[in-house]
Amino acid sequence: MIDEKKVKLMTRMASYENNEGREDLKISAYYRKDYASIHMVYTIIWVTIGYGCLMLLIGFCLFDKLMESSSMSTVMTLGIGVVVGYFVVVIAYSVATHTVYSKKHQIARMRVKKYNHDLTRLLKIYEKEKR
């Protein structure tokens, strides 16, 4: 006989496994701190590359002006501005990344917990059937 409860449970679990479950199970393999930290490292690398690209583009746009005012003080001011700007961007993105990925991990863990709960329920149903 088909057990309606079991079918519902299995359908829900299969749907989860095929959609969000794939990523959630990968995420839940990490601790929250580790997961957020890894993504922070990636973000710092990406932002560094991005900031370099941005400076290059700004450099192309302001090429003539930079060539005209090539005094030491101007170069120093610009250099300090670029470095400060870099740290500001990196810190801002790191904080945002930590917040976003911590929340992502939290939500994924909640879904995985629910999935595990369903799994234990299913196991109990199978045990009952065996008896």
Added chain:
Amino acid sequence: MDGILELKGQLQKIYAQYSKYIDKIIQFVLAVFTFYMINDNIGFMHMLTNPVVTLGLSVVCTFLPPVFTVLLAAALVLGHVYSLSLGMLVVTALVFLLMFIFYLRLAPKTSIVVLLMPLAYLLKIPAVIPIAAALIGSAVYAVPAALGTIAYYLIHQIKDSAAAIQTAEGGNILTDMISFAKQSLTSKEMWLFVIVDIICVLTVYGIRRCAIAHAWKFATVVGAGLYIVVSAVGGAVLDVKISYGVWAIGAVVSIVVGFVLEILFFCVDYSRCESLQYEDDEYYYYVKAVPKVGVTASEKMVKRINRREDIMNESEIIDSDELRKRSKKKQESQNSHSNPVKKNNLAYAASEKNQNRTKKKSSSDKTNTEHLLLTRSLRKDLNLDEKRK
């Protein structure tokens, strides 16, 4: 209104049934339009402008997430720019890389807005996308809307500076890069519309979230109006030429689209709005409850209560005399059933008759056998059988 809501219900039902295929078709059509638009505007590499390539890329994009359509579109643009100038290619690649690093990498699901924005500009309805995105999505959609605007103006700039670069002989890569970066990234018009998009998205989203009656309608109209006003004021201040007629038509279209989206995603009845007030240990609550309007599509079901196959068909010719006879018979039978005492008496009489009949039958059987036996014995006594012989 009921008809529209019923249509909405039917559409929802169809989408729920075939969402997998509908999503793929939309993705394919979007990819075809995007690649066609790119090839039509900056189709400098003839190999890539081939319709077979466009269709092939579109088919590939259909089976991949929307962010891949954005990446392939960027690759197509870079391919065309490469055939034009290496300097332009570097600048374009840097701009796309920045878009990817700072936003698309973090929110790939909103990348569809980046694709839709240039298409809306080509159709002369750019106000539609920021308004629609703010109505359906969140304030974050201001970023992809702005990036889409930058992508459109970049393509526009490539198209404009192509002739100048092609005619220039012995162009240096560095000079090409500098001149193109200056032209494309210092475009006042581009930055004006980036700001307009951001203001529009934030305003529409803010009004849409307010607890006021007809918030969606109000947000749509304000958003469209604001788009025209800010672009006009900005155009006047920055000395940018804007065709107000076309922009006004775009604003009207965006209002229509906003109303359609309201029917599809936020259909409520403000006339039945309720204001509630209650409290618990810590707070007083002032709640405004607006009921949703939903008309489910009526399903036509034919239920046959008395189905008899031997009964006359609809096409049968009715004989009036026969009908009268039938009705008379029916009436008679009803009359006979109508008097319960009579009915009981009749039933009793009938049962007595039956009993008598069975009695009679049994007695007659007995008498017959007795009669037979008697006749046989008489015959023997009177020697009748012998006389016959």
